[in-house]
Amino acid sequence: MKILGLDVGTKTIGVAVSDALGWTAQGITTIYWQEDDIQSADAELKKIIEEHEVGKAIIGLPKNMNGTIGERGEASMRFAEHFEETFQIPVVLWDERLSTIAAERVLLEADLSRKKRKKVIDKMAAVMILQGYLNQK
DSSP states (O other), X not given: OEEEEEEEOXXXXXXXXXXTTSSOEXXXXXXXXXXXXXXXXXXXXXXXXXXXXXXXXXXEEOBOTTSOBOHHHHHHHHHHHHHHHXXXXXXXXXXOTTHHHHHHHHHHHTTOOHHHHHHHHHHHHHHHHHHHHHHHO
């Protein structure tokens, strides 16, 4: 069973998937969506779920630094509920504090230009979220 990792933003969803053994996370794509139309990413997600035979999803839960849930965290929780109901796949919400910052640091160390970083930052954040979950297992 493969595990899907999602970094849900207001305009994009970074997507990563684990290997079959659940050891490593690989970035797949970035989906452009409209947050006010929660179903706008469903078709692309369905294709990815079927293609990779996904059995579980890890969705980043952005918490405030003091551990409280803010507006973005509530939006991620709504998306997770929609995802679970739509695809009938169990979801784990994973504390993603600093995942985007860590992803940015990795991309800077790889000496990617700002333009290239912008294209892959969400996918890399999804990798960080999923790999964090896999490492904890």
